[in-house]
Amino acid sequence: MKDGRDSGYKKGLWFLGAWCLVLGAWQWALPISLELGNPDFELPPSNLPGNSTAPIELLNGNNTIPGWTYEGTVQYVPLAAGGGHAIRLGQDGKINQTFIANGDSMSYLLTFALSLGGQNCSVNASLVVSAPDSSSVFSWKQRYEKGTWESYGLYLGSWGDGESINLVFQSQATETDSNSICWPLVDSLLLKTIGPLTQTRGNLLLNGGFESGPDFLDDSKGTLLDPEPSVARSALQLWSVMGTVKYIDSKNYFVPQGNAAIEIVSGVSAGIQTAKTLTEGSEYSLKFMLGDANDSCMSNFVVGVQAGSVAQNFSLQSNGTGSSRGFSMVFKAESAPTLISFQSYIPSQSKDELKLRLQLNAKLSARNCSVLHAAE
Numbered sequence: 001m002k003d004g005r006d007s008g009y010k011k012g013l014w015f016l017g018a019w020c021l022v023l024g025a026w027q028w029a030l031p032i033s034l035e036l037g038n039p040d041f042e043l044p045p046s047n048l049p050g051n052s053t054a055p056i057e058l059l060n061g062n063n064t065i066p067g068w069t070y071e072g073t074v075q076y077v078p079l080a081a082g083g084g085h086a087i088r089l090g091q092d093g094k095i096n097q098t099f100i101a102n103g104d105s106m107s108y109l110l111t112f113a114l115s116l117g118g119q120n121c122s123v124n125a126s127l128v129v130s131a132p133d134s135s136s137v138f139s140w141k142q143r144y145e146k147g148t149w150e151s152y153g154l155y156l157g158s159w160g161d162g163e164s165i166n167l168v169f170q171s172q173a174t175e176t177d178s179n180s181i182c183w184p185l186v187d188s189l190l191l192k193t194i195g196p197l198t199q200t201r202g203n204l205l206l207n208g209g210f211e212s213g214p215d216f217l218d219d220s221k222g223t224l225l226d227p228e229p230s231v232a233r234s235a236l237q238l239w240s241v242m243g244t245v246k247y248i249d250s251k252n253y254f255v256p257q258g259n260a261a262i263e264i265v266s267g268v269s270a271g272i273q274t275a276k277t278l279t280e281g282s283e284y285s286l287k288f289m290l291g292d293a294n295d296s297c298m299s300n301f302v303v304g305v306q307a308g309s310v311a312q313n314f315s316l317q318s319n320g321t322g323s324s325r326g327f328s329m330v331f332k333a334e335s336a337p338t339l340i341s342f343q344s345y346i347p348s349q350s351k352d353e354l355k356l357r358l359q360l361n362a363k364l365s366a367r368n369c370s371v372l373h374a375a376e
């Protein structure tokens, strides 16, 4: 895709990490971007000139599209007069591409742009993205954003070096009368690998700064992460996702620490959770910052934070001017792994509040930082 995608993500609240004492630099396994062939569908089907502005070309048995194999009804869709194309997966529409896994113990994370639904549709078909170890369904649901395109991130799997991985995008409709069905549009694929995470000095939480997650599209309005109960299968490495949260980058958003943060959207019940084995009976402090996304939204935002058996609500009065505030919570670890979660609550009904967001980085340390560092 080159252009033609809607802009206008501005409203929000952010929320980031504070810490006890940061001795080391932020460290994380360096991600590697993998090239998929024709990932943004800019190389046209064999029988179409590259600059074609024809409304929609039905791909049929007589043409091919570089990098991809297709089945069923698949359309090559110009998005704007200036160029930029996407693929629409119609009835039984399916495209696939194979890539070769490189490196062991790597997580493969995919980001892509998706447009679901449309005006006057009685049915909005879903998109199914699958790889050998995973299959994820993306369905139309009421969003907090305007705009038809959204980018999504997902965990595809983890494979051995040299394995051949078939990545498949497929439409899925519950009804067969295709007249009033709106079919999904797919564009701008980014594939990334991440190795095992290493602990950062001064933070007992792995990926507490949310540096390890899926890629961002160039003009990123954030990468949406759908619910994923398993930390092992989450695109936000080692954090499970409840509801839909947004992963945002420092290039497009104000993220005071590191390159990325999580936005938790109010008005929906959403959040993230991780687990950490700690020393039973010891006290720990969980530090984080809450802020707003500089979107002029004024409201009181409540975030529920849980660490083991301690649960507390933190509230931030937002000016919508991009301010932030650090918070902390002390808890005593029990024998079982300590669950740590951040969750937004559905506030009192107001249109404005539906658009509030939170961004966060979280930091966990033993309460006595000097003791923690001495032990390292």
Ligand SMILES: *[C@@H]1O[C@H](CO)[C@@H](O)[C@H](O)[C@H]1NC(C)=O
Binding pocket: 049, 051, 052, 053
């Ligand atoms: C497409 O490109 C060809 C060759 O570059 C040119 O002759 C043709 O006029 C172009 N068509 C459009 C619609 O821009």
Ligand SMILES: *[C@@H]1O[C@H](CO)[C@@H](O)[C@H](O)[C@H]1NC(C)=O
Binding pocket: 060, 061, 062
């Ligand atoms: C492929 O091309 C042939 C010859 O032009 C045509 O008869 C046939 O209908 C085409 N196939 C499809 C599926 O459009």
Ligand SMILES: *[C@@H]1O[C@H](CO)[C@@H](O)[C@H](O)[C@H]1NC(C)=O
Binding pocket: 067, 068, 069, 096, 097, 098, 166
């Ligand atoms: C798509 O999948 C089929 C098997 O289902 C495979 O034969 C084909 O090579 C795949 N296409 C690409 C481009 O990898």
Ligand SMILES: *[C@@H]1O[C@H](CO)[C@@H](O)[C@H](O)[C@H]1NC(C)=O
Binding pocket: 116, 117, 118, 119, 121, 122, 123, 124, 140
């Ligand atoms: C389909 O998506 C549109 C938004 O693009 C929405 O207005 C409509 O209600 C959806 N229809 C159904 C049946 O979900």
Ligand SMILES: *[C@@H]1O[C@H](CO)[C@@H](O)[C@H](O)[C@H]1NC(C)=O
Binding pocket: 119, 120
């Ligand atoms: C949707 O329906 C309305 C009312 O029937 C009509 O005016 C409009 O043109 C339709 N939009 C599309 C994109 O078909």
Ligand SMILES: *[C@@H]1O[C@H](CO)[C@@H](O)[C@H](O)[C@H]1NC(C)=O
Binding pocket: 302, 304, 311, 312, 313, 345
């Ligand atoms: C936090 O607020 C929510 C919503 O008002 C409420 O349901 C929950 O019990 C509160 N939790 C605590 C620990 O106060």
Ligand SMILES: *[C@@H]1O[C@H](CO)[C@@H](O)[C@H](O)[C@H]1NC(C)=O
Binding pocket: 317, 318, 319, 321, 323
């Ligand atoms: C909100 O705005 C007022 C006036 O502009 C300022 O004094 C106050 O510090 C701001 N509060 C926050 C939390 O940013």
Ligand SMILES: *[C@@H]1O[C@H](CO)[C@@H](O)[C@H](O)[C@H]1NC(C)=O
Binding pocket: 254, 294, 321, 322, 323
């Ligand atoms: C908030 O947005 C305004 C206007 O876009 C900008 O001038 C300001 O620097 C931003 N503040 C922060 C903290 O990002």
Ligand SMILES: *[C@@H]1O[C@H](CO)[C@@H](O)[C@H](O)[C@H]1NC(C)=O
Binding pocket: 368, 370, 371
């Ligand atoms: C905290 O650290 C100080 C300085 O290293 C030490 O004297 C003290 O005993 C520690 N407290 C606890 C509770 O471990």
